[in-house]
Amino acid sequence: MTPPSAGPNAGDAHKTALAIDALRRGWPVAIEGADGTLALLPIETADPPRLAAFDPGASAPLLLSAGRSATLKLANQLEAAAPDAPVLVERAPWIDFAMATALADPQFDLDTPMKGPFRAIHLAETEAGAAALRLARIGGVLPAFFARAGESVALVLTPGDIDAHEDAARLTIATRAHLPVVGAEDAEIVAFRTPEMPGEHIALLIGEPDGRPPLVRLHSECLTGDMLGSLKCDCGPQLHAAIDAIAASGWGIVLYLRQEGRGIGLINKLRAYALQDQGFDTVDANTRLGFAVDSRNFAVAARMLELLGQSSVRLLTNNPQKVAQLEGAGINVVERVPHVLPANPHNERYLATKRDRTGHQF
Ligand SMILES: Nc1nc2c(ncn2[C@@H]2O[C@H](COP(=O)(O)OP(=O)(O)OP(=O)(O)O)[C@@H](O)[C@H]2O)c(=O)[nH]1
């Protein structure tokens, strides 16, 4: 998981918001790191004319993740690398836009046999490369770019600008209101945002403070589970059981965090689901897409608790990382309360993978 950020910083969060917008529209951005600058065109959202304008000589290598590159048999050079570490792949003459798209998206690996051989080349601009993959994750696009070293484009940002965008210290309370919900008719909803973030985090305050640390649930957004009743995961039942448990305990808080897909966004999570349809588990699907298994940063939850005046909590979770990250961000977790719900035939393997591969305590 991403370590909590180091507090307020001098980066320009606004530039990152512009860069995310650019990525989603298929426009190039440049990232200036301490060891050099990369101009970057996102493969997923670009098209052949944009590629021709960005790279007239058709020579720009591809910036992919180590996780993705492993599938392309570049693993010998990448053994120690984290799945979300950057790798530069030589632009062989036969890698045209269509082939680059096939290289970017593992979903079509079974339909598009990878011819190769692919060759990893030295990436001097390591900071810019890592920041590019991080930006792709935050923007919800595939972590894959055409990259031109030492070049620039109109929009230039630094890794510090991305840190600023992600900095939980920028979060403030936007508004609050009474919200009766099933299981807690006296609840209050509190909405949080930063000037740049597209989705708002929400707190649901249940019951009356009674001097004890509140029972708290950190719930990461899951549109499929929360809204559609997906049986592939345990999110929907966990959300409603959390409201019931908090109401029964007297008082507490559900933090509804806009961290869809453990931080990779809805589209990339659904790409992971497509890989799961091919037989990969939740961990391997994320890795093959080029993301960390879990990209969430719970410093945002600590900041929300701080804004709500709570420094000690009882935490409803099976995930020791949530406890560790909250404590790392200054919240005293006085107790971990297990939050296990019955499995169904569709989520049995998902829950077993959580237990066996991601350290959940069941
Ligand atoms: N990338 C990815 N995300 C998933 C998958 N299944 C569920 N999620 C996301 O995982 C998150 C749910 O995790 P949580 O229930 O909050 O947390 P947890 O880490 O399981 O820990 P607990 O507190 O023990 O429930 C949501 O953001 C879901 O969208 C999957 O297969 N791939």
Ligand SMILES: [Zn+2]
């Ligand atoms: Zn879910």
